[in-house]
Amino acid sequence: MDPFAYVREDFARNTFMSFIGATIDVPAAGQCVIRVPYKPELTQQHGYFHGAMSGAVADVACGYAALSVEPPGTSVLAVEYSIHFLEPALGEALIGRATVIRKGKRLITCRCDILVERDGVEMLTGAVLETVTARAPGS
Numbered sequence: 001m002d003p004f005a006y007v008r009e010d011f012a013r014n015t016f017m018s019f020i021g022a023t024i025d026v027p028a029a030g031q032c033v034i035r036v037p038y039k040p041e042l043t044q045q046h047g048y049f050h051g052a053m054s055g056a057v058a059d060v061a062c063g064y065a066a067l068s069v070e071p072p073g074t075s076v077l078a079v080e081y082s083i084h085f086l087e088p089a090l091g092e093a094l095i096g097r098a099t100v101i102r103k104g105k106r107l108i109t110c111r112c113d114i115l116v117e118r119d120g121v122e123m124l125t126g127a128v129l130e131t132v133t134a135r136a137p138g139s
Helices: 005-012 015-020 051-067
Strands: 023-025 031-037 075-085 093-103 107-118 121-135
Touching: 005 023, 005 051, 015 051, 031 051, 051 075, 051 093, 051 107, 051 121, 075 107, 093 121
Parallel strands: none
Antiparallel strands: 023 031, 031 093, 075 121, 093 107, 107 121
């Protein structure tokens, strides 16, 4: 039995992620990896993944990492995040690798490494710290 099926089902309803071709992996509670293949439509004028893509991938990875430590039926929403671009995101895929670093009663804090895969090697291109709020089922 897949303990994170509810997370994958929620992700399947995320039409923006589907539109950009993103996939999800939830290797353990409190962890999530979002991967987006390179498409010219997702880049800025120099051919790098657009910064907005890095933000979206990190936001979604943090949200689903947070959801994976909550019961099925919970909804999560970002409260805030800060993003630090370390180098241009140029590669065959953009990856957000998020981890829950603190789970409180109502707020969950996550960090996310933003990476690109270039010639089979992952390279760090950004870092995100995000706070997520969780609402219990039926509230």
